[in-house]
Amino acid sequence: MGDASLPDAAPEPYLRSTDPEIMPWWLTWPEVDPARHPFDRASAPDVVRSLAPAASVPTRPPGRSGQDDVYQWGQRVGTRWADEMSVALVRHYGRWASGWRWGVGEADVGGGPVHAWCCPADSMGSPEQTLAVVTEALVEWRGWLEELVERFDRFLPLVTDDRADVALDAWERAVAHLVTVVVDRTCADGGWEHHCRQVLGWFLTLAGVPAERHASLVEHAIGGRFHSFMPPPDRLIREVAERFAAEVDRHAR
Structure with a gap:
């Protein structure tokens, strides 16, 4: 009887993958060297839209990113989708592409150099907006790698x-x-x-x-x-x- 009066338990948050195939923390130089991995900026938007996760982009609920329902959506829905997009990008471009979501500071993959992407609650919107942000983040990450080549040289x-x-x-x-x-x-x-x-x-x-x-x-x-x-x-x-x-x-x- 007591159980009937209890609210439904909140679903467990989806924990971001730590799979080294889609996390950039362990990337080696051969895996990111632009000379070894061709990339065409002009075609990047079309490539992102052609990947399987692009057909099922979840729409972020309205509200501030710190709002509880938006935050919980990001943890349970948005992060799972971002992992799926990471897998698709890595399969298409190679391991270097896993850095697209390595955001600055306390992003979902934090401590990185990418400013275009933070986390699902902050960076996702409508499906079209989200795919544009993914593309921007991917291009920004690639630009950082190319800048490092110039600085190394x-x-x-x-x-x-x-x-x-x-x-x-x-x-x-x-x-x-x-x-x-x-x-x-x-x-x-x-x-x-x-x-x-x-x-x-x-x-x-x-x-x-x-x-x-x-x-x-x-x-x-x-x-x-x-x-x-x-x-x-x-x-x-x-x-x-x-x-x-x-x-x-x-x-x-």
Whole structure:
């Protein structure tokens, strides 16, 4: 009898996938290198609309994103659809495309460099609006990867010289520049330091440093020094760059 008077239990929220195939946290440089993965911006809107999830885009309910019914819809309906779209994009373009929803700060896949997408409650609307945002986010993510190529190329190949100070200076300038760029792009918001580590790892790959050494080199330089929601001062960026360069040089000699 008591059970009959109880309200229906709220459905469990859908938990965002952590499948590495559609989450960008573990992407390696070969998986994102624009030179290996062609992309035509002009055709991107048509490609997005042609994918299976585009035929069943859920419409976001009206109201503010923080409103309970909108938030719950985002958790239970929108996130499931975003995962399905991620799967479709990765199958079409390759693993690099998983970064389309790596939003700045506390997005559904947070700590990233993408400003066009935050989360379903904030970024979805009508089906047509949602597909336009997905396309914009995908193009923005690709643009970031292409920008990184240009920035990497400013320092590669790294200067090699028998004098330690010359080699150290080259590494220090490269690392300080890349950290500063990531801070700016991610707004040093929640989780930004993880993408910073990733970008430095990508640079190490292109510099010819063996992959098995990346984690220890980055940890030696950054470990405990960068924090969410805290843009590092120039002094700290220089310190990290110096530690990074010294550790690379120590292993190279």
